[in-house]
Amino acid sequence: MKTKAYSIDDRQEMMCSQCDIEQVHKVLAVTKQGTITKAACETCESVSTFSRGVKTEFATGKGKNASPYDRLRKYRKGQAMMHEKFGRGEVTAVVEPHKIDVLFGNEVRRLVHEQS
Ligand SMILES: [Zn+2]
Incomplete structure (x- = not known):
């Protein structure tokens, strides 16, 4: 490409x-x-x-704070969040319909989202 x-x-x-x-x-x-x-x-x-x-x-620069991580919410790539344990993170990929990879600092963690 x-x-x-x-x-x-x-x-x-x-x-x-x-x-x-x-x-x-x-x-x-x-x-x-x-x-x-x-x-x-x-x-x-x-x-x-x-x-x-x-x-x-x-x-992060001087921007607004990321909203707290909410497993019920639907996330998309590039979205920011604030996790109570891991701190500020950013969605790097939606890996499965209900799973996302989130980058915290320099560590990627897999979280769930869009749970009901
Ligand atoms: Zn910006």
Whole structure:
């Protein structure tokens, strides 16, 4: 798959963990191949780190707090949450209809969602 090559200071819309919506991000770092490795949200200033196109880490800026994790809620990729035990996390993937992978710091945990 051929993807666009980015350079530092490029603007790219992507899901912001803090804002909970797509926001324009400023590219802070790229690989030689032009893949984004670090980008900051222009609205809330949170910084996301990527490895091979997958978000591996993110640091929060001055944005609003993530809402508490709720297993009854339906989550989508890129959404942020606040877990009572693991702290702030971000959904990296919906793996099964009722299971999500959530990145806490630099550790991914599998949680349930959309429970009834
Ligand atoms: Zn943001």
